[in-house]
Amino acid sequence: MAAAESACTPSGSAREAWVSSGELNLRVVEWGPPQAPAIVMLHGLRSYAYTWEPVALPLLHEWRIVALDQRGRGRSDWDPNGNYYADAYVRDLEAVVDHLSLRRFVLLGHSMGGINALIYASRHADRLAGLVVEEAGPGASASSSGSERINRELRETPPSFANWHEAAEFWRKVRPDISAAALQSRVTHSLKLDHDGRLTWCHDAAGIAKARLTATPDQQIDLWPHVEALKMPTLLVRGARSDYLSSATANEMYRRNPLIRLVEVPAATHYVHDDNLTDFNGVLQRFLTEIRNLDGRISLP
Template identity: 45%
Template sequence: MDRERSHFVQLNGLRFHYLTWGASSAPLLICLHGLRSYGRTFAGLAEMLADRFHVLALDQRGRGETEWDPEQNYFATNYADDLGALIDHLGVEKAHLLGHSMGGINALTYALDHAQRFASLILEDSGPEAADGDSAGIGRILNELRTTPLSFDGYDAARAFWRSIRPNVTEEAIASRVANSMKEVDGKVVWRHDQLGIGKCRIEQAETRPNPDLWPAVEKLACPTLVLRGANSDYLDPARVERMCAVNPLVTAKEIEGAGHYVHDDNPVDFNAAVAEFLDCVEASGKSKD
């Protein structure tokens, strides 16, 4: 098992945290988590890929060990600017990108002007309009943001809350969420992420400030792109996936059985296998052209 390494860097006025696995000389894969998640959610995938990829999992602004934004700017354009600043800091021309849900939206937002920086793109249950529609998944997420408690009396209560809103994820995923998204302060268990600020911006986004139009980003993609949809997803509908594949011939799609919106937490075995197969094929194709 490759040793997880922790890093901090100043980007866009905030202190960011990210984790890496694998040799820095290997092809780079940057992983972007979802709305209320954290970089370490991709640890299982990273450990599997670390023998041949340099995997970097970012705690996006306001999450994990990254600073909260005092101005509460938690919108797609801010996240995309952070991604660009990170890529510039790393000094790489191109990177493989993987984004779950909000992370995929952020990657596509960055691709509107910087699609040439992607060696490949993996969208985990994410795509244009997915965060701005009227799907059951959007309603579920917004309801969670409006009703989530800001604190709990203990870790048992926090664990029970996570299980109540994520009934299908593995026990390992619940343990990871409790350990990485929560902390104890003054006898209460509270969120590591900026629950109030993130919720405010997400609700505002749904009501008055939608994401940029990301269909042009899909059209601009000049790299192999894989959409991994949870077969039971309430968030990304099959018609949208079909349109993404039709808009750009470089986009392909695969459904992961036994998974909903949280694909890598619902069925990590099949998710990890699909990501590894795709990345290995992209790298093998690139080397055959050299």
């Protein structure tokens, strides 16, 4: 793997903006025409806005893609109080939607971002033409083998690396199914050089790990009421080899709400769009075409 040229930094085809949420400044990355219908994309626990770039690029002729560096990630501010819990993330999303004056849009979230998307969607049905949830569902973040794996990774993740090769080897070890392109993206956008010449994390690794590993029961969200409250067409995407969102939970979500469509993507783990981008993009693009046809308020200009 070639050395990354920069870290936490913009990509050539993207636009960047900043949105205030309380005392934090959050980075928003956009692709596509500003006047086109919008899709807002939320990344997972240790990810970043640019994870969505390969998902966004095929959509540019018809959609405006808005990706958020959620608090403590990418170039967004770290929370000095370590408030990395769902209600704070949802407030941030509300601030972004209001700042950009998004009146009707599609919302997509992966893992932690999927949890935040489900909560937002249950509270703001009037804003959403459609919802896409990639690998998130009730109980998955607290009691699955995938959640145990993630907690173990958080405890064992080194604070820094000597070089780009060492960093790439770390990500390859914890994401053995990741594609080469997704691995390059993850190394480039999740790490930065410190003053000693070592590579450190762009995200607040210590604060995020502490919030996750020490969460109390009242800081954990029961997602079933949010699933049942959804009032918009919803695509639930599960990786066929996922250790996080079980087939039983995904099917129960589908059973409880008739607006949910469940699709399993082959050759993918919990990190579906990193493992099998081609099939993920195909599933997403078919759903978006249906949304445009169904929802007159999101028709193209």
